[in-house]
Amino acid sequence: MATPQQLQLHAPLSGVLMPLDLVPDPVFSSRVIGDGVCIDPTSNALCAPLAGVVSNVQASGHAISITDDNGVQVLMHIGLDTVNLAGKGFTRLVEEGQQVDVGQTLIEFDADFVALNARSLLTLMLVVSGEPFTWLTPSSGLVDSGQPLLSLNPVERTSQTPVPEEGDAVFSKPVTLANPNGLHARPAAVFAQAAKGFSASIYLHKKQESANAKSLVAIMALQTAHGDVVQVSAAGPEAEAAIAVLADLLLTGCGETVVSAQVQAEVQAKPMEAQSLTVLRGVCASSGSAFGQVVQIAEQKLEVNEFGATQQVERDHLSRGLAEASVALQQLRENAKGSAQADIFKAHQELLEDPGLLEAAHVLIDEGKSAGFAWRAATESTATLFKSLGNALLVERAADLSDVGQRVLKLILGIRDQVMELPEGAILIAEQLTPSQTAGLDTRKVLGFATVGGGATSHVAILARASGLPAICGLPAQVLTLANGTQVLLDADKGELQLDPDLEAIEQLRTRRQLQRQRQQHELAHASLAACTRDGHHVEVTANIASLAEAEQAVAQGGEGVGLLRSEFLYLDRNHAPSHDEQASTYSAIAKALGPARNLVVRTLDVGGDKPLAYVPMDSETNPFLGLRGIRLCLERPQLLRDQFRAILSSAGLARLHIMLPMVTQLSELRLARQLLEEEALALGLTELPKLGIMIEVPAAALMADLFAPEVDFFSIGTNDLTQYTLAMDRDHPRLASQADSFHPSVLRLIAGTVKAAHAHGKWVGVCGAMASETLAVPLLLGLGVDELSASVPLIPAIKAAVREVDLTDCRAIAQQVLGLESAEQVREALRLYHEATVDTSRVLEN
Numbered sequence: 001m002a003t004p005q006q007l008q009l010h011a012p013l014s015g016v017l018m019p020l021d022l023v024p025d026p027v028f029s030s031r032v033i034g035d036g037v038c039i040d041p042t043s044n045a046l047c048a049p050l051a052g053v054v055s056n057v058q059a060s061g062h063a064i065s066i067t068d069d070n071g072v073q074v075l076m077h078i079g080l081d082t083v084n085l086a087g088k089g090f091t092r093l094v095e096e097g098q099q100v101d102v103g104q105t106l107i108e109f110d111a112d113f114v115a116l117n118a119r120s121l122l123t124l125m126l127v128v129s130g131e132p133f134t135w136l137t138p139s140s141g142l143v144d145s146g147q148p149l150l151s152l153n154p155v156e157r158t159s160q161t162p163v164p165e166e167g168d169a170v171f172s173k174p175v176t177l178a179n180p181n182g183l184h185a186r187p188a189a190v191f192a193q194a195a196k197g198f199s200a201s202i203y204l205h206k207k208q209e210s211a212n213a214k215s216l217v218a219i220m221a222l223q224t225a226h227g228d229v230v231q232v233s234a235a236g237p238e239a240e241a242a243i244a245v246l247a248d249l250l251l252t253g254c255g256e257t258v259v260s261a262q263v264q265a266e267v268q269a270k271p272m273e274a275q276s277l278t279v280l281r282g283v284c285a286s287s288g289s290a291f292g293q294v295v296q297i298a299e300q301k302l303e304v305n306e307f308g309a310t311q312q313v314e315r316d317h318l319s320r321g322l323a324e325a326s327v328a329l330q331q332l333r334e335n336a337k338g339s340a341q342a343d344i345f346k347a348h349q350e351l352l353e354d355p356g357l358l359e360a361a362h363v364l365i366d367e368g369k370s371a372g373f374a375w376r377a378a379t380e381s382t383a384t385l386f387k388s389l390g391n392a393l394l395v396e397r398a399a400d401l402s403d404v405g406q407r408v409l410k411l412i413l414g415i416r417d418q419v420m421e422l423p424e425g426a427i428l429i430a431e432q433l434t435p436s437q438t439a440g441l442d443t444r445k446v447l448g449f450a451t452v453g454g455g456a457t458s459h460v461a462i463l464a465r466a467s468g469l470p471a472i473c474g475l476p477a478q479v480l481t482l483a484n485g486t487q488v489l490l491d492a493d494k495g496e497l498q499l500d501p502d503l504e505a506i507e508q509l510r511t512r513r514q515l516q517r518q519r520q521q522h523e524l525a526h527a528s529l530a531a532c533t534r535d536g537h538h539v540e541v542t543a544n545i546a547s548l549a550e551a552e553q554a555v556a557q558g559g560e561g562v563g564l565l566r567s568e569f570l571y572l573d574r575n576h577a578p579s580h581d582e583q584a585s586t587y588s589a590i591a592k593a594l595g596p597a598r599n600l601v602v603r604t605l606d607v608g609g610d611k612p613l614a615y616v617p618m619d620s621e622t623n624p625f626l627g628l629r630g631i632r633l634c635l636e637r638p639q640l641l642r643d644q645f646r647a648i649l650s651s652a653g654l655a656r657l658h659i660m661l662p663m664v665t666q667l668s669e670l671r672l673a674r675q676l677l678e679e680e681a682l683a684l685g686l687t688e689l690p691k692l693g694i695m696i697e698v699p700a701a702a703l704m705a706d707l708f709a710p711e712v713d714f715f716s717i718g719t720n721d722l723t724q725y726t727l728a729m730d731r732d733h734p735r736l737a738s739q740a741d742s743f744h745p746s747v748l749r750l751i752a753g754t755v756k757a758a759h760a761h762g763k764w765v766g767v768c769g770a771m772a773s774e775t776l777a778v779p780l781l782l783g784l785g786v787d788e789l790s791a792s793v794p795l796i797p798a799i800k801a802a803v804r805e806v807d808l809t810d811c812r813a814i815a816q817q818v819l820g821l822e823s824a825e826q827v828r829e830a831l832r833l834y835h836e837a838t839v840d841t842s843r844v845l846e847n
Contacts (some may be wrong), residue, residue, distance in 0.1 A: 007068070007138065009049040009150040010102055011143045012076050012125055015041040016367055019140065020124075021385060022360060025080050028124055029384050033075065033189040033216060035133070036126035036150075040367065043145055046076055048100045049125055056221040057106075058083070061090030063185055064106055065128065065217045071154060073129040073217055075185065078109055081119040083181040089113040096221070103146050120306055120373075122709040127152065128216050142659055169201075169235040172247035179253055182224035185216070185255030186308065192216045200236030202246070213246065252477050280475050280497045282450065285461035287493050288445035288470030289513065290504050292425035299431065308370030312584040317371035318361060319555055321412040322352050328407070332439055343437055344400075345567075351404045357382060372412045379405030399453075399460070403434035422446060427490050430480055433460050443467055448490045450475050450497050472497060497841040520798070527558030527797035529804070531789075533782065537808040540788040542599060543802045544768055548586065551593045556791045558800055561599035561656070563716065563790025564768040565590065568607050577640075583647030591654035600655035601716065601766075601790075602648050602671075603695065604641065606630045606662040625724070630663025635672055643705025645680040649690070657690035660716055664694040664701055670711060695768075696719035702750035705757035716760050716790070723747050741824035742771040748784070748819055748827070755785040766790055776831050778802040783815025810838060 018038040028038070033182050052068035062082040065075045078090070089110040094100060115121045127133060133150040137143065179187055195202045195213040203212035206228055211218035213232065224230065230250065308314040309761040329352075332345040349520040351357070357378050364374035383398040383405070422442060428449035438460045441449075448470040451460075464471040470492035479497065482488070489501035489509060500506065531541045542563035543554035551562060570578045570586060591600050607629065634641040648659060662671050674692055681689055697718035705715065719742040724730060726747050729740035751767070758765045767790030771777045773791040775798050781789060782803070791799045814834045820825045 006049065007070070007152045008148045009074065009127075009133070010047075010127065011039065011145055011149050012046050012049045012106075013039060013041045013123060014040040014043040014145045015123070015143060017138075017143050018122065018367075022364070022377050022381045023122060023124070024079075024120070024373075024380045026752065028077075028080075028126075029381050032193050033124075033128075033185060034126035034128040034130065036074075036124060036698050037139075038394060039143065041078075041111065041121055041123050044109055044111045045105050045145070046078060046109070046123070047145055048102055048104045048106055049074060049076070049149075051101050052099070054094050054096050054100060054106075055099045055219050057092060057094065058184065058220065059223055060085065060087045060181075060184075061092045061107055061109075062087075063220070064094075065220065066100065067129075067217070071129060072127070072131060075124070075126045075128045075217065076106075077124040077126070077185055078107065079114050079118045079121050079123065082114060083184045086181075089117070094223055098292050104328070117307065119456070125149075129352070162797050169203075169233040170239045170243050172232040172243045174229045174231050175250040177224055177226060177228045177230060177250065179224075180226050182226060182228060183219055183222070183254065185220060189216050190254040191246065191249060192219055195242065195246060198234070198236075198238040198242035198245075200234040200239045200242045201465065202232065202234045202242055205231045205233060225715035242427050270370045275345070278452075278498065278500050280479050280499065282429055282472040282497070284471075284492045284493050284495045285451075285473045286448075286464035286469055288448065288468070288469040289489070289491045289493065289509055290427060290470050291489050291501065291509055292427040292447040293423060294482045294484055294488055295422060295426040295428050296480065296482070296484055297428050297430040297433065297437070300406075302372075302376075302406075302413060304372040304376060304409070304413070306373045307368055308365065308373070311366055314365045314369070314371040314374070315362065317412050318365065318375055318408075318594040321371070321375070321408045324411045325404070325408045326352050330460060332436070345439075345729050348400060348404050348407075348435070351401060354406070372409055374414065376405060376409055379408075399432065400435060403436050405677055406419065406434070407436060427488055429482060431480060434813060435460055438464060438467075441469070442468065443469060448492065450479060450490060452477055452479060454513065509647040518789070519801075523797035523801040524557075526735065527800060529800065531560070531800040533806055533808045533811070535804060535807045535809060537782070539782060539786075539803050540599070540766075541796055541803065542601075542766070542788060542790045543793050543796060544773075544790050545590075545793065548589050548593060549791055551590045554796065555593060555598075555791055557796040559793070559796050561594060561601075562590070563599070563601050563766050563772075563788055564660075564673065565600065565602045566606070567602055567648075568605055571605060571607060577643075580643060580647055584645065584650035585653040587648055588654055591651035591657070594655040596653070596655060598655055599658060600651070601658040601660050601693075601768075603660045603662055604631070604644055604648075605634055607633065625730075631661045631669050631673060632663060634671060636674060641673065642676055643682055645677050646684065649681055649686060652686060652688075652690060652719070658693060658714065659690050660693050660695055660714075662695045662718075663697065663721075664708075665698050666700075667707060669702075670694060670708065674711075696750075696754050697769075699750060702754050705754040706760070708762040709757045709763050712763060714764050714766065715754055715787075716766040716768045717751055717754060717786075719747065719751075719767060719771035722750060726750065739824075741828075742769065743824040743827040743831075744779075745823070745827060748780070748815075751781075752784050752815075752819060759785060764788065773799065775799060775802040776828065776835065779806045779811040779834060780815050780827075780831060782806065782808060783811035783813070806838065810834075 016039065019032065019037050020036065021029055023038050048066060050066060050068055052066040054064060055067040055073065056065040062079060062084055063075065063077045065073060066072045091108045094106050095109065100106065111121060131152040133152050136148045136151055143149065177183065183191065193213055203210045204213045204219055204222065206222050207225055209222055211222050213219065219457055221534050232243055232246045326349055329345045329349045333342045360378035361374040364377055365371060379401055383401045422445045424445055426446050428446060430451050432451050432453035433449060446469065450472040452475055453473065461471060461473065472488055472490065472492050472495055475497060489498040489505060491498065531536060532538045542561040543559040544564040545554055545562055546566040546569040547550050554562065570583055587602065594600055628636065651657060659677065661670065664670055677692060678689065691713035693712045693714035693716060694701065694708060695718045696705065696715050701708065702722065722742055723742045723744065727740055727744060755765045764787040767781055767786050768790035772789040773795045778799060789799055814831065819831050821827050821830065
């Protein structure tokens with residue numbers, strides 16, 4: 001009998017080998033089911049790639065699993081979405097439990113029928129049991145049925161049968177499967193993958209049958225169908241948690257988006273009151289509130305033919321679609337309301353020219369695929385790869401790529417976007433909105449939106465804030481079941497969607513919005529006034545910017561300088577480094593816009609890891625937020641930092657120049673950077689150095705502030721990163737973002753310690769993170785002794801007004817009080833009560 005060391009897997013049919021990454025189905029391309037091969041078939045019979053027992057064959061005939069004597073499990077899946085054919089076009093020649101030999105025919109299929117009636121004929125052979133393998137043949141090109149493809153390497157195997165834990169098993173409530181085709185390969189893989197994450201013995205039950213919930217093959221062997229009633233049982237340390245997660249996964253379809261319509265029908269059949277759902281909670285993406293009616297936005301399904309005409313015809317189709325998309329994106333850039341919005345669509349344009357995407361699409365076209373099929377496969381596989389890397393920023397880029405992909409695909413297919421007739425007072429509800437959809441919203445009718453996906457720093461959130469639309473992301477999937485026309489109250493500041501608001505809440509909202517509008521007008525009219533507390537303490541309110549245009553806007557909004565110039569805007573989204581002249585002229589123009597009486601704080605290049613540069617070779621990192629970024633990257637490539645120092649120094653004398661180093665954790669980093677700066681200043685003949693400071697965004701720097709303070713000119717606290725590193729929570733995680741709160745007492749104590757250390761050595765401290773843009777935080781930060789608040793440009797008038805409303809003595813008292821609290825929620829509540837007790841809105845408006 002063959003051993004794992006000797007085992008070879010043979011091609012189950014003839015055809016063209018394709019990288020698994022290009023399979024236009026994320027469960028397969030991201031290897032949730034297992035690693036293996038994809039073949040675009042030219043034969044119509046599926047043969048056994050190894051000897052063993054048929055451990056499962058689907059009733060529909062589209063998928064079959066074989067297990068050998070050593071426990072190696074191999075799944076073969078003919079076509080994509082072929083489960084929907086319900087067995088038509090397939091002839092099964094073997095039964096479950098039957099012993100088969102290598103090369104034995106397992107299933108015959110009508111290739112023409114399947115190609116015409118299913119999404120694709122692409123056939124997968126996946127090693128479900130997880131053995132690593134090496135290729136015995138080139139991983140692309142033609143392959144013949146029976147040809148040796150892979151050599152499996154042995155692994156230490158654990159039993160697939162869960163070991164029963166001591167104690168009674170916990171059972172979920174019965175769940176009726178809404179999946180139209182039951183738990184076939186795709187949802188079964190998602191379910192098994194989730195089950196593997198729990199330390200528990202877990203089973204899935206259907207009537208009298210049971211399956212190991214961590215085994216894809218066992219789940220498929222249950223042969224579940226739409227409407228089957230199943231239960232999950234678990235025993236072990238994490239049994240309760242496993243039951244809760246897995247039962248919910250079954251209810252929501254195990255990743256199948258087609259389920260949402262089924263769930264919607266079932267939920268809408270019941271009165272909403274019976275579900276005891278009055279408030280759905282998510283994360284604030286754009287502040288504000290609105291009362292209106294639900295309008296569900298469903299994703300448009302596009303039908304794409306897999307095979308095309310000649311290679312040249314399909315290449316022409318693709319080129320034309322890309323060109324038209326670029327023109328449309330250029331129009332969006334020109335109509336953008338600011339540089340941040342324009343940059344989003346500039347990045348979309350650059351995706352259209354990405355050589356990796358274009359090459360992947362052209363390879364498929366050369367294999368006979370249509371332009372639409374090839375483009376969709378290339379974009380979807382890349383987006384899936386981004387999502388699988390566990391990086392929140394890459395997940396957002398995946399959303400951008402999907403948006404671009406759909407735009408081009410519609411143009412290739414000749415489908416024009418239909419303008420949706422929206423009612424007045426619409427609150428849009430969607431699984432996810434794209435940047436294109438958000439940019440095109442009619443703000444005369446749309447009052448706000450709420451989504452299941454997305455993040456608080458996504459491009460959609462940026463566009464929502466630019467449009468002044470309140471928005472929530474990260475809501476539970478139940479929001480997709482709300483009927484159109486349902487009246488809801490969207491309170492983005494609280495991250496809440498109220499499904500049954502009372503008249504009093506609606507009236508309070510209207511009153512609050514009217515006061516907010518009056519307040520904003522008042523703040524803007526007085527934006528040029530100094531930010532001085534009622535007892536005469538001046539605080540400098542400056543701007544966070546990333547362009548010359550924003551510098552000019554900051555001055556117009558009353559900004560007293562720039563507390564953070566994000567210099568990486570000169571380096572990102574391009575294929576080569578900016579020249580010295582380009583950098584120098586940009587810094588000088590920004591400095592001139594500010595003038596010699598205002599501070600200009602330039603942060604040196606903060607890229608690497610989560611923000612890679614195309615022209616700076618960097619290794620991929622498992623956790624880029626803990627990797628080579630900021631000052632670490634620049635000191636590894638000192639010429640990059642020298643070039644930037646030289647360009648920044650060209651603006652000396654035009655404004656009060658400050659240079660700030662990001663991600664500093666060690667004194668040696670500061671000293672080496674200062675040495676490079678001094679050498680560049682000497683080479684330019686400068687007799688006076690600009691002020692040099694560091695960002696406090698890592699707990700290590702905050703805890704050693706007393707050692708850094710003698711060697712810096714200032715500190716600037718980046719509360720976003722300081723919070724995520726202190727709490728070990730990704731600030732962009734849609735489920736954790738509401739907990740990754742800078743008002744957490746641990747973060748406040750680090751700020752307090754930093755200020756104390758700085759002031760002991762006569763140095764000033766600014767805050768340039770998002771916390772400085774929250775009016776609620778103003779008395780707290782003043783009370784902790786912060787000297788400068790650097791805010792988002794549109795919020796400068798509000799922050800200055802908030803300073804003018806308080807007494808420094810009171811601020812110190814409330815700051816000391818909240819340092820002793822135990823949660824961010826308690827801190828926020830204490831600050832709200834302080835605000836209500838000390839600030840008389842009507843008096844503020846009168847003055």
